[in-house]
Amino acid sequence: MPVGIKLGFVPFSTPTKGILLVFCDDGLRLGPATRRVLGDAAAQVERAAAADRFKGKSGAVLDIVAPADLKVARLAVIGCGKLNELKSQDFLKLGGIAMGRISGATDATLVAELPSGPMKPDQVADLGLGIRLRAYTFDRYKTKPREGEEKPASAKIAIGVADADAARKAFRSREAVAGGVVLARDLVNEPANVLYPEEFARRAGALKKLGVVVEVLDAKAMKTLGMNALLGVGQGSEHESRVVVMRWNGGKRSDKPVAFIGKGVCFDTGGISIKSASGMEDMKGDMAGAACVVGLMHALAERKAKVNALGAIGLVENMPDGKAQRPGDIVTTMSGQTIEVINTDAEGRLVLADVLHYVATKYSPKFMIDLATLTGAIMVALGQEYAGMFSNDDKLAERLVEAGNATGERVWRMPLGPEYDKMIDSKFADMKNTGGRHGGAITAAQLLQRFVDKTPWVHLDIAGTALGSPQTDINKSWSSGWGVRLLDRLVADHYEK
Numbered sequence: 001m002p003v004g005i006k007l008g009f010v011p012f013s014t015p016t017k018g019i020l021l022v023f024c025d026d027g028l029r030l031g032p033a034t035r036r037v038l039g040d041a042a043a044q045v046e047r048a049a050a051a052d053r054f055k056g057k058s059g060a061v062l063d064i065v066a067p068a069d070l071k072v073a074r075l076a077v078i079g080c081g082k083l084n085e086l087k088s089q090d091f092l093k094l095g096g097i098a099m100g101r102i103s104g105a106t107d108a109t110l111v112a113e114l115p116s117g118p119m120k121p122d123q124v125a126d127l128g129l130g131i132r133l134r135a136y137t138f139d140r141y142k143t144k145p146r147e148g149e150e151k152p153a154s155a156k157i158a159i160g161v162a163d164a165d166a167a168r169k170a171f172r173s174r175e176a177v178a179g180g181v182v183l184a185r186d187l188v189n190e191p192a193n194v195l196y197p198e199e200f201a202r203r204a205g206a207l208k209k210l211g212v213v214v215e216v217l218d219a220k221a222m223k224t225l226g227m228n229a230l231l232g233v234g235q236g237s238e239h240e241s242r243v244v245v246m247r248w249n250g251g252k253r254s255d256k257p258v259a260f261i262g263k264g265v266c267f268d269t270g271g272i273s274i275k276s277a278s279g280m281e282d283m284k285g286d287m288a289g290a291a292c293v294v295g296l297m298h299a300l301a302e303r304k305a306k307v308n309a310l311g312a313i314g315l316v317e318n319m320p321d322g323k324a325q326r327p328g329d330i331v332t333t334m335s336g337q338t339i340e341v342i343n344t345d346a347e348g349r350l351v352l353a354d355v356l357h358y359v360a361t362k363y364s365p366k367f368m369i370d371l372a373t374l375t376g377a378i379m380v381a382l383g384q385e386y387a388g389m390f391s392n393d394d395k396l397a398e399r400l401v402e403a404g405n406a407t408g409e410r411v412w413r414m415p416l417g418p419e420y421d422k423m424i425d426s427k428f429a430d431m432k433n434t435g436g437r438h439g440g441a442i443t444a445a446q447l448l449q450r451f452v453d454k455t456p457w458v459h460l461d462i463a464g465t466a467l468g469s470p471q472t473d474i475n476k477s478w479s480s481g482w483g484v485r486l487l488d489r490l491v492a493d494h495y496e497k
């Protein structure tokens with residue numbers, strides 16, 4: 001049932017069918033255009049609000065069915081709270097809330113006006129982004145609709161604005177970001193029998209249509225390069241491993257690229273150190289880091305970002321098998337450093353070790369940011385609200401904190417240091433792939449740091465934020481597409497000329 005919504009921008013007008021959505025503040029005030037659109041129905045809003053004890057608090061909705069003096073079937077008044085406290089994130093949320101009400105309708109009209117006057121083009125665009133993100137569903141494997149589920153949206157949505165051209169223009173970049181988030185969510189939701197490394201690489205290849213240069217390394221090429229840590233993880237699988245490098249050249253020819261690296265474990269059984277059965281199905285999402293990188297590259301290319309950006313993803317499947325790697329095995333990474341594999345379930349760091357080294361040495365990027373559903377320990381530490389951030393560069397880390405607060409995809413900085421680093425020294429090799437019971441997210445990051453050399457680097461542990469994350473106004477899906485909006489914002493605010 002692949003259906004979509006149609007979003008358009010139009011001058012303010014009174015609709016004659018479907019649902020009409022308007023905004024008010026915490027004093028139940030309506031804007032002048034909203035009053036014009038409502039006509040005599042404005043008085044009804046006041047009475048209904050009193051009857052329903054609706055105060056216009058941020059995110060609250062007053063629903064009026066079959067409103068008198070209007071031809072529409074429903075009128076929804078959405079509270080914006082205090083106007084002077086509204087941030088760009090709030091417009092996303094308001095869009096999401098509006099979409100929640102539209103769901104099931106075929107026609108909807110929004111009046112993008114605050115009591116203080118028309119929303120600005122950027123605010124309208126954020127509203128549109130919120131609508132798109134909330135409208136996302138993953139139902140390609142459902143052959144019949146189920147009762148009680150939020151219906152797949154197929155509404156025609158007209159957003160009434162003061163300046164349709166300006167809104168359309170501002171929305172173009174948000175549309176690109178929405179496309180990136182949706183792509184990332186789709187990849188994460190896709191089951192591992194469908195999305196194995198080769199298929200993932202093929203889907204990343206679709207970015208070529210947007211002008212992205214895509215290069216795929218197969219197992220033979222990786223063997224030649226010496227990526228034995230990555231290959232070791234995949235050696236128990238029937239599916240061959242892949243590395244995909246995506247390049248968007250929107251900046252000056254001489255500019256070093258900004259680089260994003262993703263963990264792409266298409267399924268993580270744990271390997272010989274096999275996981276317990278309960279919840280293992282979630283490990284189809286152990287490629288959320290790679291999905292975010294692909295989604296981000298999509299967003300940057302589609303909005304023609306003025307930046308040179310590189311995305312690199314390590315794609316493997318971690319399976320138990322006669323050919324699988326064993327605890328105690330020692331692998332020689334591309335960097336020449338050796339790793340003793342204590343636990344085959346600590347596989348993400350092995351994959352990233354080779355990809356980080358490859359990107360750092362081959363492309364000398366301005367910085368590297370890796371994203372990985374790396375440890376359960378990060379969820380113990382931070383829950384599902386913040387991603388864990390580890391960095392060797394205060395400035396880059398600070399910028400990510402800011403972008404996180406601006407987008408709502410928040411990061412919390414965690415420590416690194418020689419005392420933690422010692423915990424992964426090995427009896428037999430340069431290091432081991434686990435550091436014991438304590439500080440599990442930190443010792444994982446310490447291993448990664450051994451492969452980034454002097455490159456400014458951030459590691460984001462997204463095990464808590466990317467999968468099974470709490471439902472929000474802009475996401476009802478199991479996968480959130482976490483990181484696409486955050487990193488798009490980072491690039492837009494600091495790395496585009």
Ligand code: BES
Pocket residue numbers: 268270286343345346347348373374375376377434435440463464467
């Ligand atoms: N992919 C998992 C981490 C994970 C767990 C992500 C739950 C999302 C949800 C990772 O490969 C893993 O298995 N980590 C182990 C490391 C341990 C063996 C040192 C963990 O966190 O238990």
Ligand code: MN
Pocket residue numbers: 268270344345346347348
């Ligand atoms: Mn694992």
Ligand code: ZN
Pocket residue numbers: 265268286345347348373374
């Ligand atoms: Zn994993």
